Amino acid sequence: MDILITGLLLGGTYALIAMGLNLQYGMARIMNLANGEMLVAGGFVAFWFWTGSQISPLLTVFVVAPVAFLLNWLIYLIFLRPLVKRAKSRGQLEVDSILTTFGLSFVAVGLMLAFFGGDYFSYSYLSEPVHILGDTYGANRVAAFLAAVVICGLLWLWLNRSRAGMTIRAISVAPESARLVGIDVRRTAALAFALGGAVTATGGALISTFLTLDASTGVIFTLKALVIVIMGGVGDVRGTIVAALLLGLLETFVARLVDPGLTLAAAYLLFVVILLFRPQGLFGRPTT
């Protein structure tokens, strides 16, 4: 029971991070391998505000999200739009964007190393016990989970109910036809990319309340988010949430019962199983 709840709490936070990547890969069609660095940067800002002036990470989010939105929007305009323009095929764009975002991720790691150094950073926020069904959990994990649930819920509502959300889903499903009904695909893609970055950075600020991060851990989160997005189905919000919860549970099981050093290996194994049996994702329809 203890493992189950810890796993769900972790999975909820993962869902937020993966949602960010899903907006970027599923909707804006950019495989962003610098996603994890955005998360670490969000964590850094939360750390900085907390140790500097005791501002709660739950409030920092309101600073992190707009800044990350702007930053990602600029990244899309400066680095990625030229690639989208010059790409002759989807494959070409994929190779180019993978190399570019890889480059950006290394640049981000290099800059963060230069500014913050290579040390691990963690801080103690809300580290009081909370009792749920007879077991105790850290209040910071519960708070992060609740915040993630609220943000995921709002995002889901926005994507399904609002006009802007509909256009984003439209370019995800059929980028060619979306043009015919008067959607500005390029602007909407930039919007989805920026929004995805903002969501991921928010996830980073939340996750930093209970996990220890350092400048080069970003790639591990990128990998986990990718596994979740592919498992849930690219562009599928519901699938992403289910997959994130599954991964959170699996990781907690492995860490508690086998060895805490094997969490990424567990995620990876899950990835292999998905690739072999359901490459289209949990809820996806098979494609040819």
Add this chain to the structure above:
Amino acid sequence: MSALSSRDWGNLSLCAIALAIAACLPWTAGAYGLSIGVTIAMYTALATSWALFSGPTHYISLASAAFFGVGTYVTGIGIQYLPYWTLLPIAGVAGAVMAALVGLATLRLSGVYFVIFTLGLAEFVRQIITWSQNISGTKGIYVLTSIGEMHIYWQLLGLAALVWLLGWLIGRSRLGFALRIIGDDEAVARHSGIDTARAKILLFMVPGAVAAITGAVLAPRYVYIEPSLAFSPMLSFQVVIMALLGGTGRLWGPLVGVIPFTFLWEAISVSFPNQTTLLLGVCFLVIVYLLPKGFVGLIDLANKRMRSAEGYV
């Protein structure tokens, strides 16, 4: 396969002479020069074999470090029981089998899955080895041999020559022809009866085997092997950069990238040891925006300009 023309023979003998000159390095250069030579030979073997697969297929493999690490562990564990010379083929087979398994899981799907899979592979194998070491209670492995820097250099040079020979043979074979069609348009290749997944898996076994052998050759140089050293992810990225910087369109392309990058990397590591990651990132961006076809592309462009200037078009 067609017979060799006189031009082919000429090129072959030129290559042999260049190789013989390169083999004299241990007597002409000092200890530092030789260590640079080892680095260049090592990355030439890795980057050329990488380009053999990724050049025609456009799949970016980030698995070099995983195969390399497996190779170092083959030497590290095997040296206690087997003579050194049997270890290199064993490492090669281990790398090829691993590459085939990875290929079977991912190469039937789109390129993105392959990139992600290979990105995590080194970390996955590293965690498994660290875990099994924790269970068995051992930490690192000592590799104590009488193999010197000079011997490592010659072995790597021989390996690089083998890779070139193999690449040249593949280019002349049916497989090479099939790969060129896959590279141009995979749908066309499938419709003309080419088993694209099989061709890609076969070809991916080449960099897998070569990287594992390279790791096995370099293990004596490290003396002490531990997972974080053997599976350093930086290796995969450096191989990708060097190959793309040189250009994957030609067999000698990666070499043109390896040599300048090795010197640049040395200079940066000496004067700004903390900024190597930043440099790596900038190199990726330079390749995508300024040198999409690598140095080879620049050379081809210059050649074309010269010829058109002389009126040979």
